[in-house]
Amino acid sequence: MASRPPAEVPLESERLVLAVDLGTSGCKCALVGLSGRVHAWAFRPVPLYLVGEFGVEQDAEDWWRAFLGAAQEVLEGDAERRRRVVAVCVSAFGECTVPVDEAGRALARAMLWLDMRGAESIRRRARSGKLNVQGYGPLKLARWLRLTGGAPSLSGKDPAGHIAWLHDHHQPLVERTHKFLNALDFMNLRLTGRYCATHDSALTTWATDNRDLSRVRYDDKLLRLLEIDHERLPELVSSTEVIGHLMPAVASALGLAPTTKVVAGAVDNSAAAIGAGTVRDGDLHLYLGTSSWLGAHIPRKRTHLSAFIASVPCAQKDRYLAMAMQSAACSNLTMLRDRILFHADELSGNHERQDDYALLDRIAERVQPGARGLIYLPWLQGERTPVDDRHLRAGLLNLSLEHTREDIIRAFLEGVALNTRWMLEPMLRFVGSEKGSAMTIVGGGAQSQVWCQIMADVTGMVIRQPHMPIQANAMGAAFIAGVGLGELSFSDVPSLCGIARTFEPRDTVRGLYDDRFGTFKELHRRLAPVYRKIRRQLEATA
Known part of the structure; x- marks a missing residue:
């Protein structure tokens, strides 16, 4: 793996990543050099829709419009800077579900990580008769913990709950769904035309076997338990994989070369852990955004069931990210x-x-x-x-x-x-x-x-x-892209992040x-x- 770019790389010649940070409040785009320098930054808000007491939604097309607006702002007026963009990489909030058809069109607004309508639907799937442990059937819970490291939230706040609710209440929509995507997956689809999910974006479907980080895959028994069709889930890739090039229409809209690579990226907590420079085992980061979390990389899969803390797949291929x-x-x-x-x-x-x-x-x-x-x-x-x-x-x-x-x-x-x-x-x-x-x-x-x-x-x-x-997620996306391109290693990152x-x-x-x-x-x-x-x-x- 190549080492990091030397600090003396001139500002005007540094290779750049169009780093995307899609959060609940809106979409931030930054042009970030592989040295960690932020050359330009822009933001576009995205509206939130409340549906009753427990429903929280956004329109996936609003994400895309916000991305185009912010990206065009940081790229406009400087053809030379556009020529130095070598990759696009997205960080996006997780635990979101948008059903799309075969053409990639959203069939409904996305259910967000705050949406709790699926609580009863997922509780029904998680229970086993009268004997349950914290609301889960013992054998079901044991399988979830052994394979995934966690279990579906019984509040319904993740794709497992969202998909269960859609199955129970909107079956015709489910039958029209080609794939259920997370926000990151949707953005990558629109950038490249490829249906894929990273190991961390697929995590909270709670259907992946995460015991071997070199071989994360869907587990058929978990899929049956959750009543999810395998064919409706995207293929799995690592965060640092180059998943394709920009679609010609997207490249044209942004003024970028159609050969510009797209690196798979990560959900926000994985990207923030990288952008904060906390890549070493046990280094804590606290994210204070619309929501909040604590994260730290550790070398093994663990679960603290009573405190709802688990270590899960992340952007680093050989590490788990402990999350609260x-x-x-x-x-x-x-x-x-x-x-x-x-x-x-x-x-x-x-x-x-x-x-x-x-x-x-x-x-x-x-x-x-x-x-x-x-x-x-x-x-x-x-x-x-x-x-x-x-x-x-x-x-x-x-x-x-x-x-x-x-x-x-x-x-x-x-x-x-x-x-x-x-x-x-x-x-x-x-x-x-x-x-x-x-x-x-x-x-x-x-x-x-x-x-x-x-x-x-x-x-x-x-x-x-x-x-x-505020730019930690975008910087994390840029560093993930640098690793994917072979121009950085994760061990370089702490020296690129100043306090x-x-x-x-x-x-x-x-x-x-x-x-x-x-x-x-x-x-x-x-x-x-x-x-x-x-x-x-x-x-x-x-």
Whole structure:
């Protein structure tokens, strides 16, 4: 494998990757050099559709339009720079399902990772009579854990649940479906015309045998258990495989050569782990985007069933990625901004404008740690780690006449940090790290120095903030492309990722946040039954 490009490669002659970061909020495109330098960056938003209480969808054509708009922006006006683009590589959010026909057209809007309509459908497939373990039939669970490393979410928040729901409620649509695709698979189809899924994008169909990373494949027994036809799933490829060249129409629309290669890419958590520079075993990264997760590479497949943590296939062919996932992070701030603090005509108009969030930062910084006793529970759409409970909902506790809007903003930031500590504790045990060690923070929320300091104080971890945390997924996609092209190795990546600032936990607030965390966990224990009771009441009156 070739080593990384030398640092002295001139900016104007560096070979470039059109790196795509498709997130829930929209599509970011970046021109990234194989040295890790970002030459251009653009974003286009993508709308979200809520369907009842549990349905969350997006239109796959909106993804494609957002991609074309952002890609054309970073490429326009510079023919020389376009000639230096050697590959396209996509990072996309996972646990999404879009049914497409033989022509590659979406037959319905995509069901997202927040969509919980399939909960009862997947529970029926996972159960076995009266004897069950945490909702799973013992033999079924044993097979899932042995082969995949995990099991379908009983909240329905993954393709296994989505496909089960479509089978149970929209059978005619299923019969017209040629392939069920994840978001990454759909983008690669539109780029190359090839139906394929990477090992990590196929993971949460929960039908792959992942014991041998050199031979990941669908398992017939798991497919029968899930009631999924093998023929409706795409072929499996590794993240670093060159899956083809740009379709002529796509190359023409972007002004790129039709010989431009497309590397398979990865789902967002795999790409972020690479873009954060955390490629060595046990190196933790925290992603703060619409959702949140903790990840670290480890050499073997493991599962912590009670904490809903597993190590799964990822972009590195010889490593698993240990993952702990939570449902809502920055989406709490977006909801606070758009639905509580401001009227629609007070907003900046572009939902990704960072000045809105910078204002929230400045306000939160003025408030003392602890938000004057306010506690926020950030469970807008249920939770996943360390509990898998679709009934949990957000709440603001201990609000009084003394509190201000400023206190509420601070409480929201602290609430997400407390939730992060909740999943961090079992994650540290899982990967063999210790509290007080360091983790790299990436994603849109990682741009906030105020939030980084809160994360350090609440978790007790040293927080490392890269120079461009919002671009970690795009950089990860570019590095994956470099490996696929044979111009990089993953061991080169840490030296290509710089740290801008380090945040140390402050001893002066340790006791405060330790007490607050204890209260946070107690609130979960006491309120979880209340949320389930409210849900039963809502169902009875529906």
